[in-house]
Amino acid sequence: MLDTVRQSWKALVEKELASYALTILGKEVELPELAVQTPPKPELGDLAFPLFAYAKILRTAPPMLAASLKERIGKIPDRPLGDLLVAGSYLNIRIDTAALATSLSMAIEAEGSHYGENRSLGDKRITIEFSCPNTNKPLHLGHMRNDSIGESISAIMKANGATVRKVNLINDRGVHICKSMLAYQKFGKGETPESTGMKGDHFVGKYYVKFAAWAKEEPSAEQQAQEMLQRWEEDDPVVMELWHRMNKWTLDGLSESYEKMGISFDHYYYESETYKYGKDEILKGLDKGVFYREEDGSVWVDLENIKLDKKVLLRKDGTSLYMTQDVGTAIMRHKDWPFDSLIYVVASEQQYHFKVLFHVLALLGHTWAEDLHHLSYGMVNLPDGKMKSREGTVVDADELLLQLTGLAAAEIRSKQREEQVGDVDKTSSAIALGALNYYLLQVNPLKDMIFNPTESISFNGNTGPYLQYMGARISSMLGRYESEGGDRTKRPFDSSLLTLSDERELIKQIALYPEVVARAGAELDPSLLCSFLYELSRLFSRWYHDNPVLKAGSDELVRARIELSAMVMQVLKNAFALVGIPFLHSM
RNA sequence: GCUCUGAUAGCUCAGCUGGAUAGAGCACUUCCCUCCUAAGGAAGGGGUCGGGCGUUCGAAUCGCCCUCGGGGCACCA
Numbered sequence: 277m278l279d280t281v282r283q284s285w286k287a288l289v290e291k292e293l294a295s296y297a298l299t300i301l302g303k304e305v306e307l308p309e310l311a312v313q314t315p316p317k318p319e320l321g322d323l324a325f326p327l328f329a330y331a332k333i334l335r336t337a338p339p340m341l342a343a344s345l346k347e348r349i350g351k352i353p354d355r356p357l358g359d360l361l362v363a364g365s366y367l368n369i370r371i372d373t374a375a376l377a378t379s380l381s382m383a384i385e386a387e388g389s390h391y392g393e394n395r396s397l398g399d400k401r402i403t404i405e406f407s408c409p410n411t412n413k414p415l416h417l418g419h420m421r422n423d424s425i426g427e428s429i430s431a432i433m434k435a436n437g438a439t440v441r442k443v444n445l446i447n448d449r450g451v452h453i454c455k456s457m458l459a460y461q462k463f464g465k466g467e468t469p470e471s472t473g474m475k476g477d478h479f480v481g482k483y484y485v486k487f488a489a490w491a492k493e494e495p496s497a498e499q500q501a502q503e504m505l506q507r508w509e510e511d512d513p514v515v516m517e518l519w520h521r522m523n524k525w526t527l528d529g530l531s532e533s534y535e536k537m538g539i540s541f542d543h544y545y546y547e548s549e550t551y552k553y554g555k556d557e558i559l560k561g562l563d564k565g566v567f568y569r570e571e572d573g574s575v576w577v578d579l580e581n582i583k584l585d586k587k588v589l590l591r592k593d594g595t596s597l598y599m600t601q602d603v604g605t606a607i608m609r610h611k612d613w614p615f616d617s618l619i620y621v622v623a624s625e626q627q628y629h630f631k632v633l634f635h636v637l638a639l640l641g642h643t644w645a646e647d648l649h650h651l652s653y654g655m656v657n658l659p660d661g662k663m664k665s666r667e668g669t670v671v672d673a674d675e676l677l678l679q680l681t682g683l684a685a686a687e688i689r690s691k692q693r694e695e696q697v698g699d700v701d702k703t704s705s706a707i708a709l710g711a712l713n714y715y716l717l718q719v720n721p722l723k724d725m726i727f728n729p730t731e732s733i734s735f736n737g738n739t740g741p742y743l744q745y746m747g748a749r750i751s752s753m754l755g756r757y758e759s760e761g762g763d764r765t766k767r768p769f770d771s772s773l774l775t776l777s778d779e780r781e782l783i784k785q786i787a788l789y790p791e792v793v794a795r796a797g798a799e800l801d802p803s804l805l806c807s808f809l810y811e812l813s814r815l816f817s818r819w820y821h822d823n824p825v826l827k828a829g830s831d832e833l834v835r836a837r838i839e840l841s842a843m844v845m846q847v848l849k850n851a852f853a854l855v856g857i858p859f860l861h862s863m
Numbered sequence: 864g865c866u867c868u869g870a871u872a873g874c875u876c877a878g879c880u881g882g883a884u885a886g887a888g889c890a891c892u893u894c895c896c897u898c899c900u901a902a903g904g905a906a907g908g909g910g911u912c913g914g915g916c917g918u919u920c921g922a923a924u925c926g927c928c929c930u931c932g933g934g935g936c937a938c939c940a
Contacts, residue, residue: 722868728874806877
């Protein structure tokens with residue numbers, strides 16, 4: 277909505293520049309495109325057009341040019357509403373925020389939870405793969421970053437008009453899975469998650485750790501695990517029974533974690549079912565002549581034209597590899613649910629793998645291979661270095677969430693807010709989740725991030741709970757307004773009363789929201805929404821601290837400020853939904 | 864060796880399709896609850912934007928070189 281205003285001013289200034297050029301030079305000239313910027317301070321207006329670039333061509337000093345343009349445009353009778361300002365070498369515009377507020381209010385009223393969405397992705401069908409845990413241990417912080425990003429990007433793509441299918445590929449086979457099975461067989465003594473009261477994934481994880489300890493003393497441990505894998509591949513009934521049982525334990529545990537973290541999927545794939553896929557596809561490529569066979573029987577792809585090396589696609593014994601599987605699963609997924617685009621949310625260490633994978637799929641002639649994306653995210657490190665499972669520095673997901681929830685509950689109690697909050701457990705879980713998602717999504721996905729436990733459990737400053745607090749404050753304010761007989765659906769309201777600098781800033785920020793949604797989608801970057809949210813909350817916070825809303829004086833001013841607050845709340849709600857922050861009416 | 868990626872305040876991060884005195888949060892020093900929830904607000908100190916050269920009227924932002932950090936380059940996943 278802000279963009280419409282911006283574009284109409286830009287077109288107008290460009291037109292006047294051209295006409296000015298004609299007057300000065302007596303002929304038409306090609307002028308550089310006009311840049312539209314935001315002035316650094318509110319006093320300088322809302323839009324800025326730097327004029328440096330025209331000085332030479334028009335033989336006019338930029339401040340002079342700004343003054344001329346101001347005069348010319350000022351005379352145009354049907355120009356857009358707003359004031360023109362000359363600020364040094366810039367021509368600035370103070371837009372008519374009252375008019376903007378009126379149209380925003382109508383738009384938000386009409387669109388509600390859909391305000392900010394767009395149809396830029398049309399009805400594009402996008403499959404998004406994320407999470408993809410192993411079934412031998414519980415989730416840790418690294419998974420949480422993956423899950424937060426995956427869930428958020430899915431929501432963002434939907435908000436940009438796409439139809440999204442979220443898929444999870446469970447890594448439930450392989451030698452690492454056999455390790456926990458083997459350790460359980462040797463040391464488990466028949467205990468179960470039920471008998472020990474442990475969550476299934478933690479229970480299985482315990483045996484994975486146990487295997488590592490045991491392998492230090494028993495040299496044949498690794499080999500025994502390999503043998504078990506062999507038996508698994510041969511469908512040995514004893515191994516299969518154990519495998520089914522232990523996988524169920526882990527998956528039940530993971531489901532519980534997902535549920536708590538607000539993560540869900542439209543479809544689960546299991547590597548035990550997909551790991552043999554892909555072989556036929558590779559052979560098809562061989563027939564087509566896009567791959568080649570070495571003398572020893574292995575199948576390769578030459579990646580010279582994308583400036584990479586050669587890559588094996590099938591072993592000499594004809595068996596599959598990681599790459600083979602991924603080729604197979606991509607094709608199978610497309611058969612299951614024909615997509616236009618596929619996004620993999622996978623750590624940045626696999627960039628090479630995906631470059632090759634996408635190229636191989638293109639070589640096989642799949643048209644959809646042109647729209648494959650690796651949403652690569654950086655590692656999560658701790659202040660004193662990397663997380664290392666061997667050194668026990670891994671931050672466990674369930675534990676962290678539990679700790680955060682406990683702290684939130686303690687905060688509610690210390691403020692004696694139990695009564696207003698109602699369900700303390702539910703509210704503290706929501707606060708914990710908001711804190712965690714915001715902390716993880718705040719950083720640009722591409723970058724490595726440092727997870728500071730002390731900072732992450734703080735609810736002050738630039739945090740999820742700060743945002744939730746602003747939402748809750750507005751909610752209770754609106755509640756009071758209505759309980760005191762106010763009617764906030766009554767329209768129109770007098771937007772011309774919103775003249776304070778902070779009010780103008782808030783109106784612009786609200787108007788900016790749809791653009792942020794679009795950009796977050798285009799750049800696959802939820803952190804843009806986090807920055808936006810923080811800025812919106814900070815503006816609101818400052819404004820309502822200094823300016824009474826319910827006690828503003830006149831009914832009209834109260835009504836106008838209530839409307840502004842309600843708009844902020846709706847935008848907070850909508851944006852929260854895209855970054856996994858639960859909206860709270862009270863906290 | 865080849866390649867991708869990063870370096871901004873003591874710490875964690877924004878800003879990077881070039882533009883006006885480089886912004887937040889935390890931490891530190893002050894101040895503000897007879898007033899809609901102080902999970903808040905205000906003020907202050909703190910920066911040669913890793914270094915150099917270049918392009919430009921103008922560079923944290925673009926290009927080249929260098930330094931340092933992280934990843935990747937398996938018939939592992």
